[in-house]
Amino acid sequence: MNRVKRTLAPYLLVLPGGLWLLLFFVVPMVTMFSLSLQQGDIVNGYVFTGHWQTYVDAITNYQTQLIRSLVYGLITTVALVVMSFPVAYWIAFYGGKRKSTYLFLILLPFFVSFVLRTISWRQILTDDGMLLHPLKEAGLLSPGFHILGTSYAVIFGLVYNFLPFMVLPIYVALERIDPRVVEAARDLYAKPLTVFRKVVFPLALPGVFAGVLMTFVPASSDYVNSGVLGSSSTTMIGQVVQAQALANSNYPMASALSFFLMAVLLTGVFSYARVLGTEDVMNAAAR
Amino acid sequence: MTQRRFGRRDALRLGGTSALGAFLAACGVAGKGKPEASVAPDAVQKFWSGKVKNGKVDFANWPLYMDPKKPELKKFTAKTGIQVNYQEVIQEMGPWFAKVQPQLSAGQSIGFDLMVITNSLQFGQFRNSGFLAPLDHSKLPTYTANAAKKYSQESFDPGNVFSIPWASGITGIAYDPKKTGREITKLADLWDPAFKGKVGMFADTQELANFGLLAAGLKPGDSGEGEWKRAAAKLKEQKDAGLVRNYYDQSYVDALGKGEVWLTQAWSGDIFQKNVSDGTNFKFVIPEEGGTIWTDNFAIPVTAANPVDAIMLMDFFYEVENAASLAEYINYVCPVPAAQAQITKDAAAASGEDKALLTEVAGSPLVFPGDADYAKLHYYVDFDTAEEQQTFAGIFEPITLS
Numbered sequence: 001m002n003r004v005k006r007t008l009a010p011y012l013l014v015l016p017g018g019l020w021l022l023l024f025f026v027v028p029m030v031t032m033f034s035l036s037l038q039q040g041d042i043v044n045g046y047v048f049t050g051h052w053q054t055y056v057d058a059i060t061n062y063q064t065q066l067i068r069s070l071v072y073g074l075i076t077t078v079a080l081v082v083m084s085f086p087v088a089y090w091i092a093f094y095g096g097k098r099k100s101t102y103l104f105l106i107l108l109p110f111f112v113s114f115v116l117r118t119i120s121w122r123q124i125l126t127d128d129g130m131l132l133h134p135l136k137e138a139g140l141l142s143p144g145f146h147i148l149g150t151s152y153a154v155i156f157g158l159v160y161n162f163l164p165f166m167v168l169p170i171y172v173a174l175e176r177i178d179p180r181v182v183e184a185a186r187d188l189y190a191k192p193l194t195v196f197r198k199v200v201f202p203l204a205l206p207g208v209f210a211g212v213l214m215t216f217v218p219a220s221s222d223y224v225n226s227g228v229l230g231s232s233s234t235t236m237i238g239q240v241v242q243a244q245a246l247a248n249s250n251y252p253m254a255s256a257l258s259f260f261l262m263a264v265l266l267t268g269v270f271s272y273a274r275v276l277g278t279e280d281v282m283n284a285a286a287r
Numbered sequence: 288m289t290q291r292r293f294g295r296r297d298a299l300r301l302g303g304t305s306a307l308g309a310f311l312a313a314c315g316v317a318g319k320g321k322p323e324a325s326v327a328p329d330a331v332q333k334f335w336s337g338k339v340k341n342g343k344v345d346f347a348n349w350p351l352y353m354d355p356k357k358p359e360l361k362k363f364t365a366k367t368g369i370q371v372n373y374q375e376v377i378q379e380m381g382p383w384f385a386k387v388q389p390q391l392s393a394g395q396s397i398g399f400d401l402m403v404i405t406n407s408l409q410f411g412q413f414r415n416s417g418f419l420a421p422l423d424h425s426k427l428p429t430y431t432a433n434a435a436k437k438y439s440q441e442s443f444d445p446g447n448v449f450s451i452p453w454a455s456g457i458t459g460i461a462y463d464p465k466k467t468g469r470e471i472t473k474l475a476d477l478w479d480p481a482f483k484g485k486v487g488m489f490a491d492t493q494e495l496a497n498f499g500l501l502a503a504g505l506k507p508g509d510s511g512e513g514e515w516k517r518a519a520a521k522l523k524e525q526k527d528a529g530l531v532r533n534y535y536d537q538s539y540v541d542a543l544g545k546g547e548v549w550l551t552q553a554w555s556g557d558i559f560q561k562n563v564s565d566g567t568n569f570k571f572v573i574p575e576e577g578g579t580i581w582t583d584n585f586a587i588p589v590t591a592a593n594p595v596d597a598i599m600l601m602d603f604f605y606e607v608e609n610a611a612s613l614a615e616y617i618n619y620v621c622p623v624p625a626a627q628a629q630i631t632k633d634a635a636a637a638s639g640e641d642k643a644l645l646t647e648v649a650g651s652p653l654v655f656p657g658d659a660d661y662a663k664l665h666y667y668v669d670f671d672t673a674e675e676q677q678t679f680a681g682i683f684e685p686i687t688l689s
Contacts, residue, residue, distance in 0.1 A: 041673035041674070041676075041677070042384075042388065042412055042416075042673070043412055043415045043416050043673055044673065061685075064689065065688070065689075126545040126546075126547060127545055127546045127547045128545050128546035128547075129545060144484065146484075146547070148547065149532060149533055149547075231532065231533040231534075232526070232531070232533060232534050232686075232687055232688070232689055233689065235688045235689060239688065240688055243684070243688060245385065246379075246381045246382040246385045247379075247381035247382075247492075247680075248381070248677070248680050248684075249381070249384065249385060249388075249412070250677065250680075
């Protein structure tokens with residue numbers, strides 16, 4: 001009896017979460033995959049025909065936007081690592097008693113909705129707005145100079161919006177480093193840079209890894225920033241999916257694009273895990 | 288052993304794959320409505336028989352399409368005892384259709400008895416799917432008496448079988464005369480290299496296509512694939528020359544206000560309202576080559592719980608006083624010609640700023656266009672089949688999404 005209980009226990013424990021995933025992740029995913037292989041229109045309904053051509057069309061028609069999304073995601077992620085590491089380092093090692101206050105300050109803007117924050121940047125960066133207008137008046141910028149509608153604006157928005165998702169995991173990893181390890185390295189006459197390179201950074205890697213996961217994937221598939229801050233020459237794949245699904249009711253195309261993007265992102269994430277020597281992605285993210 | 292044996296695992300795997308295939312085929316999106324139900328000769332009688340007044344109506348409309356104090360709705364409740372739950376939930380036609388389509392095709396209520404939908408691609412989708420209740424014209428006496436006759440001839444719903452207008456509007460060009468430094472009179476100005484990077488166009492493929500067609504000397508109403516390609520080439524030329532700053536939704540008003548664009552495709556009422564509320568001095572013109580006219584329409588979803596209350600409210604807005612007070616606020620084209628005299632009367636009774644404003648509204652060709660204005664206005668591209676729609680979208684989309 002006891003043995004039965006012991007064998008069943010793990011399954012029972014996984015049941016609530018498992019059911020949740022099955023219902024709200026697996027079922028929609030399978031439905032979406034099925035939809036990507038269907039043909040028809042919204043009025044007469046879609047019928048499953050195993051039409052793989054939609055994938056070919058999706059990739060050939062929208063390769064520019066796909067590549068652009070990945071490039072924007074990559075630039076954003078690199079910029080975030082470079083910006084977040086010093087911040088997280090400073091909070092973890094020099095934050096003292098105020099650590100939680102500093103972390104709270106980083107999170108503070110996030111009490112306002114994502115879309116509202118992005119629209120606020122639009123107000124600030126606009127052509128005759130509070131930032132550019134005085135500079136143009138002073139003759140420091142040409143009257144035609146603009147930021148809105150360029151790739152810079154979109155990447156800026158992405159970096160701004162995803163910053164805490166990089167700072168927090170890196171902070172958590174750094175926070176866990178035992179100060180005695182650093183002390184020991186110094187005792188062994190390691191220079192500060194060597195301590196960082198050989199001790200601190202390798203120990204913080206799981207945090208960087210988690211941060212990259214949490215920013216690269218959503219940044220590449222984001223459609224708000226490029227919609228609000230960009231123009232028709234900064235269209236990202238998320239916008240195409242949105243337009244196909246909502247404006248055109250072309251559900252197969254929207255599903256095919258989403259699935260393809262997911263496949264590309266997963267491949268990217270797993271090869272990144274390989275390179276980093278972290279075999280078990282989830283393990284690294286959870287550490 | 289060089290060859291792998293076909294083992295139990297493989298059998299399971301194969302079985303799994305074909306089961307997955309069957310499963311994939313079984314799930315998906317049912318788009319089918321019941322088009323035949325609403326075009327049958329007895330459709331009107333069938334839909335309306337047994338339906339009674341329930342004392343409430345849920346009304347879905349676009350933002351900024353009624354005075355926030357809702358004087359007309361208060362009046363309606365006082366007169367009929369029907370409570371109106373007014374919600375500004377419609378922002379764009381495509382997403383609205385996508386949102387309510389699953390409920391409508393399942394025969395469930397969408398939570399609204401009345402909605403305002405534009406004569407867009409989606410109007411056709413609503414109609415062809417059988418999602419719109421056929422209107423009982425015996426319940427619309429005021430509409431029959433007061434509406435301008437031309438509205439019964441609109442190509443998207445001839446004879447007003449499923450819809451009657453809420454308001455119409457004109458798509459033309461809005462500009463900031465201080466920035467352009469000259470008067471803007473024609474579509475060709477949107478292609479003028481002098482305004483490089485300062486031109487705004489609409490992201491909506493139909494609106495965009497209409498201007499491309501008109502600029503290429505074609506008529507949207509009777510265009511086909513060949514014409515669409517020519518229009519797209521014309522628009523591509525404009526884009527490649529770096530003239531277009533962006534393709535906008537309603538946010539073009541903001542972009543014009545912030546100097547992001549100097550001249551832009553625009554909807555008539557917006558500019559009037561912007562000038563009044565922000566004290567700006569933008570101009571709106573119907574281009575020499577022509578502009579387009581569109582209509583936002585009242586329609587009752589087939590699954591409405593309170594259709595009788597809804598149709599009473601529709602008819603109520605055709606009483607001259609109500610039509611006039613609505614037009615005074617929203618400044619879009621009013622479907623009731625007699626409202627013009629009413630607004631002139633209201634202007635005479637008002638004083639100061641209000642008087643000036645009402646006089647302007649009554650005399651405005653944007654609210655009450657004359658025959659000469661109508662001659663310059665074109666209807667939208669018509670589609671016969673869903674395939675045609677997809678072809679159209681495929682031609683114009685690469686311009687806005689690139």
